[in-house]
Amino acid sequence: MSGWLTGVIGALLPLSITVVVIGTLYEAARDSLKTLEKQKVDITILAERDDLTGIYNSRVFHNMLDQAIERSKRHGSWVYLVNIDLDNFKDINDSYGHHAGDAILRYMAKQLLNVTRGEDTLCRVGGDEFLMLIDSPEKHSKEELNVVVERLKAAIEIPYIYEKTKLSIRGSIGYAEYNAKATPSIKNKDDLLKQADREMFKDKERTRAQQTS
Known part of the structure; x- marks a missing residue:
């Protein structure tokens, strides 16, 4: 009887080892695939x-803007491009160094981001x-867009504490709107970007005029 059991065990042992090896290889392969997927992400x-x-x-961003413009052409949606520029960033960068500048950015x-929907x-x-890109199926009123601008400015103007020093930043903001049918003067992405840039500089000039008056 013991000899028979010994024979059976002897016959099954290689199979058991094979199963264990295959299981180990499977686990290793699965872990490798997980690692590769994470690295890909x-x-x-x-x-x-x-x-x-x-x-x-x-x-x-430019890819998303291109897609939003194409949707407007197909479905009549509205695209709003908001240009945000930090007014006195260079002064802080020059006075406190690039580490402070990077921290501010x-x-x-x-x-x-905290006030972006x-x-x-x-x-x-x-x-x-x-x-900032606002892609909307409906047209926004000027009042609604001004609320967005004021919300962004308020977020920018909350001071940042750098090495126990309070650093204050202002922002100039301008926006442009695009609809394939309703804005014939803006024909493409470049026009939209230039218009938002012009509106931002108008806001910057208004701020300078207020400071000197």
Whole structure:
């Protein structure tokens, strides 16, 4: 009897070892696939995000803007582009150094993101300039857009404490609107960007005039 059991065990042992090895290889392969998937997600996120602030970068934003304009052409939706520029960022950068400047930019991105609706898109296009995309099926009134602008300005103007020093920033903001049928003077993305930029500079000039008057 014991000899028979020994024979059976001897016959089954290689099979058991094989099952264990296969199971181990399966677990290892599954872990490797999980790692590769995570790395793929991480790489995608890095490719979409601004290195300093973590919000969307210019490349992704321009793709989204292109898509919003195409939707407007097909469905008659409205596209609003908000240009946000930090007025006295250079002064802070020059006075306190680039570490302070970088800290301010990260803080401003967070502040702006906190007052950005989930359906809208915020990005940093470089330096101290940010853009917001509002893609809407309906037209927004001037009053509604002014509420958005004032909300953004209020978020920007909350001081940042850098090494026990209160740093205050102001923002100039302008916006432009696009609808394939209703805004014939704005024919494409470049026109929309230029118009938002012009409106931002008008706001900057108004602020300067108020300060000198």
